[in-house]
Amino acid sequence: MNMDTSRRSFLKFLPLAAVFASIGSAAFRFLRPKLSAATDAWLDVASVSELTGPQPISRKIVAEQITGWAITTDEHNVFVLPAKNNQVVSAICPHEGCEVAWEQNRNRFSCPCHESYFAADGSRISGPAQRGLDALPARVQDGKLQVQYISNEQATRA
Amino acid sequence: MRSDNDMRAWVQTTTGIVVVLLLVQFLTGVLLAFYYVPSVDHAYTTVSYIEKVVSSGSWIRSLHHYGSQWLTIFVFIHVIRLFLDSAYVANRIQWIAAILVLGLVMTAGGTGYSLPWDARAFFSTRVAEGLMGGLPFAGPMARLWLLGGSEISGLTLSRFFALHVLVIPALIGAVVMWRMFRSRIAELFGPRDAIVGTLMFLALALWALKNPAPLGPSVAEAGADYLPRPGAQFLWLYQSLKYIPGGLGSVVGVVLPGIVLAVLVALPWLKRQRLIAGSLLGLGVVLVVIMTTASYLSDHRDPRTAQQFARQAAAEEAWRRQPFNPATITLAATTTNATGGAPVMYTKFCANCHGTQGQGAQQGPLKFPPLLDVFAKPRRSVDDIVGLLKDPAAYGLQPPMRSFSDKLTEEQMREIAEWIVKLKK
Numbered sequence: 001m002n003m004d005t006s007r008r009s010f011l012k013f014l015p016l017a018a019v020f021a022s023i024g025s026a027a028f029r030f031l032r033p034k035l036s037a038a039t040d041a042w043l044d045v046a047s048v049s050e051l052t053g054p055q056p057i058s059r060k061i062v063a064e065q066i067t068g069w070a071i072t073t074d075e076h077n078v079f080v081l082p083a084k085n086n087q088v089v090s091a092i093c094p095h096e097g098c099e100v101a102w103e104q105n106r107n108r109f110s111c112p113c114h115e116s117y118f119a120a121d122g123s124r125i126s127g128p129a130q131r132g133l134d135a136l137p138a139r140v141q142d143g144k145l146q147v148q149y150i151s152n153e154q155a156t157r158a
Numbered sequence: 159m160r161s162d163n164d165m166r167a168w169v170q171t172t173t174g175i176v177v178v179l180l181l182v183q184f185l186t187g188v189l190l191a192f193y194y195v196p197s198v199d200h201a202y203t204t205v206s207y208i209e210k211v212v213s214s215g216s217w218i219r220s221l222h223h224y225g226s227q228w229l230t231i232f233v234f235i236h237v238i239r240l241f242l243d244s245a246y247v248a249n250r251i252q253w254i255a256a257i258l259v260l261g262l263v264m265t266a267g268g269t270g271y272s273l274p275w276d277a278r279a280f281f282s283t284r285v286a287e288g289l290m291g292g293l294p295f296a297g298p299m300a301r302l303w304l305l306g307g308s309e310i311s312g313l314t315l316s317r318f319f320a321l322h323v324l325v326i327p328a329l330i331g332a333v334v335m336w337r338m339f340r341s342r343i344a345e346l347f348g349p350r351d352a353i354v355g356t357l358m359f360l361a362l363a364l365w366a367l368k369n370p371a372p373l374g375p376s377v378a379e380a381g382a383d384y385l386p387r388p389g390a391q392f393l394w395l396y397q398s399l400k401y402i403p404g405g406l407g408s409v410v411g412v413v414l415p416g417i418v419l420a421v422l423v424a425l426p427w428l429k430r431q432r433l434i435a436g437s438l439l440g441l442g443v444v445l446v447v448i449m450t451t452a453s454y455l456s457d458h459r460d461p462r463t464a465q466q467f468a469r470q471a472a473a474e475e476a477w478r479r480q481p482f483n484p485a486t487i488t489l490a491a492t493t494t495n496a497t498g499g500a501p502v503m504y505t506k507f508c509a510n511c512h513g514t515q516g517q518g519a520q521q522g523p524l525k526f527p528p529l530l531d532v533f534a535k536p537r538r539s540v541d542d543i544v545g546l547l548k549d550p551a552a553y554g555l556q557p558p559m560r561s562f563s564d565k566l567t568e569e570q571m572r573e574i575a576e577w578i579v580k581l582k583k
Contacts, residue, residue, distance in 0.1 A: 012349030
């Protein structure tokens with residue numbers, strides 16, 4: 001088979017290439033990831049009257065998110081800092097996203113994954129994390145402390 | 159003479175059509191698997207999501223749906239063409255492979271119908287259950303093995319899913335591979351096949367653009383008057399089952415086709431090949447054509463049936479216009495926000511129209527009232543709202559507000575009502 005006939009027989013298969021191109025381009029649109037709609041809902045954390053004392057207080061907030069075909073209700077850990085005018089910080093370590101725990105006897109937050117440490121006010125002490133714990137937008141409404149949830153990924157982008 | 163050979167070469171492109179349609183089924187099937195979830199509580203939601211939200215989703219699903227019907231028809235035509243060419247003598251492997259693919263493609267279609275878990279799927283699964291259960295001797299056992307238990311359940315859906323996306327495609331792939339390695343690719347799929355295959359794809363692509371694949375109501379929403387119909391490739395079986403008393407249906411629907419396929423596979427080693435294959439295929443064509451026509455006529459002649467189909471079509475059209483209704487998944491230990499988030503059942507059934515925080519919503523021409531400060535209105539105490547959820551008409555409300563007696567327990571209604579009366583502007 002010389003060059004010419006092989007090129008010609010290749011051209012004869014071109015229509016078939018068009019078939020796969022049309023499915024391929026539809027496949028690209030079909031598989032394109034959906035960004036989940038960021039919720040700006042204010043989520044209740046606690047009554048302000050409960051928030052006293054020098055220690056950070058661990059709380060769970062329940063955030064709703066529309067992800068693809070489902071509304072998922074996720075629980076997130078946050079810490080209220082009564083000593084810092086009820087600032088609310090996310091428990092997600094800004095290093096790789098593990099959840100930090102409060103060590104009462106050593107008066108610090110510690111990350112179980114890569115040994116990042118944070119002070120009682122959320123600021124960075126040591127370890128691979130490059131910044132302190134992320135503060136969440138907070139407000140007081142009808143005597144209740146409320147926050148807007150921000151994921152680690154959103155906080156890093158901001 | 160030359161044009162006669164040319165003609166022959168074009169007729170032989172049924173191979174190309176089958177190859178292209180098989181590839182389309184594989185590709186679109188893989189794509190659908192990126193979104194589909196084979197569970198009884200999410201299958202319908204994910205198929206709706208593909209239809210309504212995902213770009214090109216309706217087209218991809220329609221290609222897969224109608225492609226399966228076209229594929230069955232063209233494999234059948236391919237088998238008849240091979241018979242006319244006496245391929246069972248000249249090329250045994252080609253012949254056996256085609257018969258096996260015909261059986262596998264039918265099975266793929268049968269298992270595929272169950273996957274959307276809509277009302278059609280429900281009935282098709284029931285029929286499969288009945289056909290298996292009615293088999294002589296092995297019936298009860300075959301039924302249990304097919305269902306994965308004594309009733310149709312999530313186990314059944316998982317089984318149909320595994321058969322449809324793993325077992326059958328692997329078998330079809332194996333048969334096609336076996337066929338390919340025993341012949342030169344050029345023999346199997348030449349430029350003519352490429353042209354005819356492409357034309358066939360274009361036709362299917364346009365058809366799928368115009369006709370979205372049907373999706374019935376979810377099983378929970380299907381009324382008692384819902385009339386299911388199988389896809390075109392199974393209409394003959396559907397119609398035949400009307401004339402056959404009870405258990406004999408399994409013989410006609412499973413045993414006889416199985417025997418026919420087995421005889422056709424064994425044909426290269428039999429005597430009187432032309433007579434056997436000719437009469438089996440001839441009877442098959444006659445049966446399929448007569449029964450398909452009969453089913454078409456009986457559905458179109460009876461005005462009440464025709465009206466019901468019109469109603470179903472209108473309901474499906476209306477469903478397509480409604481926005482997608484997401485499923486609710488709770489990953490939190492507590493179901494509600496500690497101090498006053500919406501109850502999960504509110505989010506599931508009410509939020510789509512009345513807003514996630516009771517703020518109301520607008521969908522096209524329809525305005526849904528906000529629920530804020532509703533407590534200040536007359537006849538809107540907690541007890542009233544529970545009553546209203548059961549019987550909206552008694553509280554002067556019009557559709558689309560419906561009764562939720564069948565969806566919510568008394569306790570869930572009360573939880574919703576107690577949350578609603580706290581909503582303030």
